[in-house]
Amino acid sequence: MRTGLTFAAVSGLFAASLGAAVAQRPGVYNGSRDHEAIRYSTGPVNDEVSKLNAALEAGRASLTFQDDGSAYLRSVLQALDIPVSSQMLAFAQTSAQARQIDIDNPRAVYFNDTTTVAWVRGGDILEFAVQDPTQGALFFTLPMTATERPRFTRNDGCLECHLSWDTLGIPGLVLQTVFPRKSDRDYANGGFVDHRLPIDQRWGGWYVTGAQVPARHMGNQPMIQPTPRHGPARKLATVRGEFDLKGYLTDTSDVVALLVFDHQIHAGNLITRLNWEARAGTPASVDEAVRELADYLLFVDEEPLPGKVVGSSGFAEAFAARGKKDADGRSLRTLRLDGRLMEYPVSYMVDTPAFRALPDAAREAVLTRIRKVLRDGDPAPKYAHLTPALRKTTLAVFEGTR
Numbered sequence: 001m002r003t004g005l006t007f008a009a010v011s012g013l014f015a016a017s018l019g020a021a022v023a024q025r026p027g028v029y030n031g032s033r034d035h036e037a038i039r040y041s042t043g044p045v046n047d048e049v050s051k052l053n054a055a056l057e058a059g060r061a062s063l064t065f066q067d068d069g070s071a072y073l074r075s076v077l078q079a080l081d082i083p084v085s086s087q088m089l090a091f092a093q094t095s096a097q098a099r100q101i102d103i104d105n106p107r108a109v110y111f112n113d114t115t116t117v118a119w120v121r122g123g124d125i126l127e128f129a130v131q132d133p134t135q136g137a138l139f140f141t142l143p144m145t146a147t148e149r150p151r152f153t154r155n156d157g158c159l160e161c162h163l164s165w166d167t168l169g170i171p172g173l174v175l176q177t178v179f180p181r182k183s184d185r186d187y188a189n190g191g192f193v194d195h196r197l198p199i200d201q202r203w204g205g206w207y208v209t210g211a212q213v214p215a216r217h218m219g220n221q222p223m224i225q226p227t228p229r230h231g232p233a234r235k236l237a238t239v240r241g242e243f244d245l246k247g248y249l250t251d252t253s254d255v256v257a258l259l260v261f262d263h264q265i266h267a268g269n270l271i272t273r274l275n276w277e278a279r280a281g282t283p284a285s286v287d288e289a290v291r292e293l294a295d296y297l298l299f300v301d302e303e304p305l306p307g308k309v310v311g312s313s314g315f316a317e318a319f320a321a322r323g324k325k326d327a328d329g330r331s332l333r334t335l336r337l338d339g340r341l342m343e344y345p346v347s348y349m350v351d352t353p354a355f356r357a358l359p360d361a362a363r364e365a366v367l368t369r370i371r372k373v374l375r376d377g378d379p380a381p382k383y384a385h386l387t388p389a390l391r392k393t394t395l396a397v398f399e400g401t402r
Contacts, residue, residue, distance in 0.1 A: 027288070028169030029276045033159075037279040040135055040171060041156065047132035048115050049140050052079055053152045063150045069247030071144035072126060073108075073119045077249075082112045085315040088261065089239065089253035092178045092205025092223055097123040103222055104243040106207060106253075111261060113322075113352045116173065121247045128152065129162075129173055133357035134279075136171040136272035137162060166192055170276055172269035175262065177204040177218055180225040194266035195259075195341065196301045203258060209236045210255035212310035237312055256311035259341055260319060267349040270296055271358065278362040286362060294369035297347040299340065300382045308338040324351060326400025344394040345386065346370060351401070374398065 033040035055061035064075040077084060089106035093099075097120040101107050110117045118127040128140040139158035142150060163171050177197070178190035193202055204218035213235060220234040236242070238251040245251055274289040295301075310316075316335055323333030332351065334343040342348075349355055350370075355363065373383060374395035386394070 027292070028165055029273050029280075030169060030285070031276070031280050031282070033163065033171065035276075035280050037281070038135075038276055043135060045132050045135055045138060047130040047135075047138055048080055049128050049130045049138070049152050050132075056149070056151060065146040065150075069121050070119065070249065071146075072142060072150060073117070074249060076117060076126065076142070077110055080112070080115050080117070082110050082115060082117060083315065083318045084110070084249045085252070085254065085313040085318050086110045086112070086257045087248075087250050087252060087254065087313065088257050089207040090205055091207065095120070095127060097125070097127075106243070108248060109261075111257075111264075113264070113349070114354070129158075131268050131272070131352075131354050133353040134275060136276070137167075137173055137268070138171070168269050168273040170269065170272045172272060173265045175265045177202050177206075178223070179204050179218060180221055180223055180228065182224070182226055182228075184224055193262050195263040195299065196303055197262070198303050199306060202262065206258065207236065207239050207242070207253035208233070208255050208258060209238050209252045209313075210309065210311045211237060212308055213255045214306050214309065216306075250313060252311075252313035254311040254313040254315045255309055256316045256319070256335065256337065257313065259305075259309065259337075260315075263341060263347065264349065267293075267296055267347055268352075268354060271349065271352075271354045274362050274366070275354070275358050278359040286365075290362060290365045290369060294366045294373070295382070297350060297366070298370060298373060298383075298386065299342065299345040299347070300385075302340060302345070302385070305337065305339055305341065310337070323348065324401040326397055328400070330397045330400070332397060332401055340385075344397045345390070346374070346394055346398045350398075370398070371395070 052061060061079060063072045063079065065072055066074060088109045090109060091101060091103040091106040093101045095118065100120045100122045105121055108119045115128065115130040123144060125141040125143055129137050132138050139155050139162065140152040141155055142152050159171055161174060166174060175193045176190050177193050190204055191201065199214045200216040202217055205223060206219045208217060208219035215232040217233045220236055221229060239253060240251045270293040274293050277285045277289045320331065320333050320335055323331030325331050332344055332346055332348045335341065336343040373386065374391045377383065377388065377391060
């Protein structure tokens with residue numbers, strides 16, 4: 001059984017292990033994770049989970065155990081500053097705890113800009129994926145048993161699924177949508193998710209809730225369907241009545257949280273890939289990684305939202321409140337949720353520790369590219385979403401929040 005953490009609808013679906021063939025694949029980091037400039041396995045770390053672990057060891061922090069089945073979940077979220085409103089519920093089987101997961105016992109996933117936490121009712125461990133500013137995604141577990149000295153354990157075994165072509169050759173997160181099957185004997189089919197995937201193909205194997213949700217998506221459907229369903233997705237304001245909520249911290253799997261998570265996962269992987277390319281000293285690959293990251297942060301090829309989207313958990317408000325404001329009160333975390341995800345299409349991920357930790361030349365190359373596109377425009381069709389008026393306003397917000 002795998003011991004790693006896969007934030008996907010099915011553990012390991014389509015995940016390819018890195019081997020000799022990776023060196024021939026463009027668009028990925030082709031070196032070793034233990035290159036002398038990287039030292040993923042042994043190098044220093046500065047991620048939020050490691051810092052919390054150190055605080056627990058020194059007695060500067062503590063965690064509270066709950067007997068309702070959630071164990072340390074609520075306490076951990078508070079310690080890591082992760083909002084409960086970010087809860088997303090995946091019911092396709094995944095991770096080391098797949099046997100406990102189904103549509104009546106979904107896996108609860110919570111996140112902020114750096115850290116993702118997963119809890120399975122009846123499971124043995126809490127699972128963590130955290131983006132270290134320089135090392136990329138690190139993976140940890142925390143036993144769900146009461147103890148006087150709770151401690152997180154790093155688990156590089158998770159790289160079985162989290163270091164692949166699909167994570168760009170670096171330790172990263174994987175997010176998938178899985179389509180229903182006629183029986184449990186049929187092969188699971190689906191794909192990887194980021195902001196470029198059409199909405200009607202997203203969220204297979206996930207609950208999706210909200211006050212106003214796109215009519216067509218793959219969520220809220222059983223994984224086994226002898227007769228495939230057609231038509232609009234089932235609408236859910238909450239998951240109350242769908243399954244027993246004992247132990248769950250809230251009754252939502254918020255559509256806005258899902259949309260933000262869809263964008264964030266690939267952005268984080270792109271940032272780590274550029275970091276590693278720059279530190280390993282591969283100029284041609286650095287140039288390519290700069291262009292790809294800058295484009296993604298500018299929401300190039302973002303799939304349009306088919307109408308207005310409204311959540312029901314308070315996540316949208318909590319997410320926006322964390323943003324730096326310019327002199328006019330505008331922020332890169334201002335959500336539009338009508339036609340596109342963000343009001344100002346430069347990703348809030350430029351204000352994360354991982355982006356700030358990029359080697360200086362690489363970071364400035366990305367920022368220079370973003371400024372150039374916003375200031376001067378670019379005739380390439382992929383930038384058509386950036387109209388002159390939108391470029392001008394977005395550039396002002398971008399510069400005003402630096």
